[in-house]
Amino acid sequence: MSEITPNPIIPDFGDEEPMINQPPSDPAEIGDDATAIVDSPDNSNESLSGTNGMDWILGLDRDDLIESGGGEDTIFAGRDNDTVYAGRDNDWVSGNRGDDQLHGNRGSDTIFGGKGNDTIYGGKDDDWVSGDKGDDELHGNQGSDTVRGGDGNDTIFGGEDNDLVRGEEGDDLVFGDRGFDNVRGGSGNDSVYGGRDDDLVAGEEGDDLVSGNRGNDTVRGGGGDDLVFGGKGDDLIEGGGGNDLLRGGQGADIFRFEFFESETFIADGTEIFGFDTLNNFVPGDSGVDTLTDFTPGEDKIQLDADSFRELIGPGGTFNPDEFTTLAEFAENQDANLVYDSEQGLMYYIDADNNAIQFLQLEGNPDITGDDFETI
Numbered sequence: 001m002s003e004i005t006p007n008p009i010i011p012d013f014g015d016e017e018p019m020i021n022q023p024p025s026d027p028a029e030i031g032d033d034a035t036a037i038v039d040s041p042d043n044s045n046e047s048l049s050g051t052n053g054m055d056w057i058l059g060l061d062r063d064d065l066i067e068s069g070g071g072e073d074t075i076f077a078g079r080d081n082d083t084v085y086a087g088r089d090n091d092w093v094s095g096n097r098g099d100d101q102l103h104g105n106r107g108s109d110t111i112f113g114g115k116g117n118d119t120i121y122g123g124k125d126d127d128w129v130s131g132d133k134g135d136d137e138l139h140g141n142q143g144s145d146t147v148r149g150g151d152g153n154d155t156i157f158g159g160e161d162n163d164l165v166r167g168e169e170g171d172d173l174v175f176g177d178r179g180f181d182n183v184r185g186g187s188g189n190d191s192v193y194g195g196r197d198d199d200l201v202a203g204e205e206g207d208d209l210v211s212g213n214r215g216n217d218t219v220r221g222g223g224g225d226d227l228v229f230g231g232k233g234d235d236l237i238e239g240g241g242g243n244d245l246l247r248g249g250q251g252a253d254i255f256r257f258e259f260f261e262s263e264t265f266i267a268d269g270t271e272i273f274g275f276d277t278l279n280n281f282v283p284g285d286s287g288v289d290t291l292t293d294f295t296p297g298e299d300k301i302q303l304d305a306d307s308f309r310e311l312i313g314p315g316g317t318f319n320p321d322e323f324t325t326l327a328e329f330a331e332n333q334d335a336n337l338v339y340d341s342e343q344g345l346m347y348y349i350d351a352d353n354n355a356i357q358f359l360q361l362e363g364n365p366d367i368t369g370d371d372f373e374t375i
Contacts, residue, residue: 050087086123104141122147122159140165144179149186158183158195167192176201185210194219194231225287243287248299255291257358258304290360296367305374308348310336312374320369339367
C-alpha cells in the first residue's frame, strides 16, 4: 500500500510516522550539582519542595504533593495519587502508579503518567507527554508538543502550536486543537479531530471517526470501516481500507482512492452491464466507499495511478476519454471507468476485464471525466 501524499496546500510534515518511540532524554544521574530530596514516613504534611538547583525528588507510597522549583529536576512521584508541579526548567517527571495529576510548567518537560488514570498538562514550551497505561487525560498546552496516549482509552488535546499527537492503544478521543498538527488515533476505535488549522489527521486501525475540522486538511480513515469528514476548507480525503463513508463538507475537496498491493477481488456472481464478457468483482481489502456530498465541477476524485493503470493517457495523466456512463457503455466499450448514474455506482475495468466496484456516490451526481484526476 502506498502512503498517503500530504495535501499540497498544507505544510509538509515529513515522515509519515513522526512519533518518536523514546522520550528526548533520560533522567539525570545524581551528581555533585544535584540535591537528593527523598520523602520519609515522618513527613506529616506529605509535601516535597525542590531547590532552585538540580534536584532528584522521590515520593513515597502515599498521596504526595511535589513542587520542584528551579533547575533541571528529576521527579519520581511514588505509587499513590500524587500531584506534581514541575518548575521553570527542563524537568523529567514520572507519576508512577496511582491516579496522578502532573503539571509541566515552563521549560521543555518530559512527563510520564505511569500506571493509573492520570491527568497531565504539558506547560508553556515544547513538551513530551505520555499517558502510559490507564485511561488518561492529556493536554499538550502551549508549545509544539509530542503527546502519546499509550494503553487505555485516553482523551488527548494537542493544545496550541504544531503538535504531534497519537492515541495509540485503546479507544481514544483525540484533538489536535490549534496549530498545524499531525494527529493519529492508533489501534482501537478512535474519534480523531484536527482542529482550527491545516492538519494531517488519520484514524489508522479500527473503525474510526476522523474529522479535519477547520483548515485545509489531509484526512485519512486507515484500516476498518470509518467515517471520514473533511470539514471546512479545501481537504484531501482518503478512506483507506474497509467500507468507509466520506463527506467533504465545505470547500473544494479531493477524494482519493487506491487499491492495495495485497488486494483480492471477490466475484459476486452477477452479470455486469449486460455483458457476459465482463466479470463483476468487488475489492476484498480496500472495500467500497460511500461519498455523500460530491459536487461536480468543484470537488475532485483522485485515483492512484498504480492502481488505475488503464485510465492513464499518453501524457501520464488521467485520460477523460476513459470515462463513460453505463447508458453509453454499449457504444463506448473501450472505456475503463464506468458510472451507473441511476444507482451512483462507480466501476473500474482492469486489464483482465474485471469490473471492480470501488465507489458509491449518494445523490447520483451528474459527473463527467473532468471530475477525475490521477496521481
